[in-house]
Amino acid sequence: MGEEQADAVVAAAKSDWRRAPLPPVDRALCEYAEKLSRTPSAAGRADVEALRAAGLDDRAIHDAVQVIAYFNYINRVADALGTDPEEFFPPRPPAAPAPRAPL
Numbered sequence: 001m002g003e004e005q006a007d008a009v010v011a012a013a014k015s016d017w018r019r020a021p022l023p024p025v026d027r028a029l030c031e032y033a034e035k036l037s038r039t040p041s042a043a044g045r046a047d048v049e050a051l052r053a054a055g056l057d058d059r060a061i062h063d064a065v066q067v068i069a070y071f072n073y074i075n076r077v078a079d080a081l082g083t084d085p086e087e088f089f090p091p092r093p094p095a096a097p098a099p100r101a102p103l
Contacts, residue, residue: 009021009022013026013030017030018030024054024055025054025055025056027054028050028051028053028054028056029051029054029056029064031050032047032050032051032064032068033064033068035047036065036068036069036072037068037071037072048061051064
């Protein structure tokens with residue numbers, strides 16, 4: 001794969017990984033990363049087996065879990081502290097005001 005083609009795949013994955021021309025193992029990793037990020041309590045042994053079936057060994061699965069978990073952790077820390085994102089990220093929309101409790 002040439003550099004130009006690789007850049008196109010990266011751009012497509014950043015836009016919507018579900019529609020990007022990803023190899024099956026990368027698609028499986030993206031599916032798992034999304035599940036572990038959005039609904040961590042729903043992730044489990046069946047997901048690990050799916051990653052094995054996609055061609056990952058236990059070391060690669062362990063490494064993926066560590067990277068996904070760290071990325072989620074550091075983003076939560078940054079959000080909690082109100083840290084500004086890097087310049088290359090689009091600006092955050094303003095936060096909605098918290099609902100007021102009835103008196």
